[in-house]
Amino acid sequence: MIWAAGALLGSSGAVKGASDDHSAGVPLANVSPSNPPPTGRLAQHGSPSSSASSPSPTPSVAPTSSSSPPPPPPPPPPQPCPDTVTQVTATVGAPSYPVGSRPVFTLHITNTGPLACTRDVSHQFRSLVVVAAGTTAPVWSSGDCYSLVTHEVPLLQPGQVVSYSVDWAGRTSAKGCPGSRTVVPPGQYALIGQLGSLTSGPTPFAMTPK
Template identity: 40%
Template sequence: MLEPIGPLPPEIYWRRRALAIGVAVVVVVLFVWLISSLGGGDSPETANTAVSADVTVPSAAPTSAAIDTGVPGQNNTDSTPSAQQSSSPATTNGQQPVAVTPGQCADQSLAVKATVEHPTYRVGEKPKFGLVITNIGTTQCERDLGAGQQLFVYTIDGATRLWSNTDCYPPTDPLIKSLKPGEQALYSVDWSGTTSQPECQGERVAVGPGAYTVVAQLGAIKSTPEPFNIG
């Protein structure tokens, strides 16, 4: 049965058989080599994976430590402020914040001006001064215009304080006034033309002829000096 049968010469059939056997051998060899290659590659890949895992796991530790220490400047979205921290008032430079009464006129919302009825007075006359307080803000507000309302007389250069309306007659009762935007409160004071000191200390002396200025003040708000003369 191994003898080739057919119309062609026998050597032709032998060559075809040899070629088929050779191809089959090559295929088997390639298959064995491929299986061997795949089986031997498992170890390096596994080793690389293990090394990669060793490097990745420690990297999580610094991140966790940074959150736990609460370093300033780092955001920790998982943390929750304690009740003690939440109830503590905010401070500025270690000091408690100053409470602001709702509806009260802030200093920056008020303007203060001093006025003089006449530019010149004779010696012995009583100059009449005015104090004008204007709400320059955009909302209605109220302010105590009594206790902090003051007028001062200085020499023309402002170097010497001569008199204040609160030295001998300090205000005792509050005077709460509500001011709309642009609304003014006007007050007038007569000056005796004599000097005075805080708490009405010392002798009161009549001032002589010369040039002077008067300054109005409400709390910490001061007006510009208004000049007048005594002659």
């Protein structure tokens, strides 16, 4: 009996220790396998995804030039006005004056060209001349008794006019301004303007009796 019981106990313990049948429904949580699967090592040595391991390189953009073109060169300085674009005219303050009064004469210089230019209009180059109607002999000239020397070279814009006026004493004159000067008699006269070699047309006026 005792042997039989011991044999029976030993037989059941052997069966329990030797049992490894997963299909019997016995949980195997306490069983430690001798060679566990290297799960961590597989993650390290596996083929990494290109999207996960390194980002795509950003394409470089060549810098564009933002510099502006150089400014144009400055215009050249204005040139002297040629005679072809310089107009000289002479005007009288009134069509007639009584003898003994002081007529007002004006010389006008105009740039008739399309560009700004300079012109030497210094006192020694300009003059107003009175002649008797129908003659060319001077009765009076603004340069005879006024030998002033100046330096006047204005910049004249297109269409710009510079003017110079003088009061005439109504007497004759000659170069060098001699002492004997006489009052002009009544009659018809003309005023002529001059600038260097340029001469205006005659502007008529009359000296009338008092």
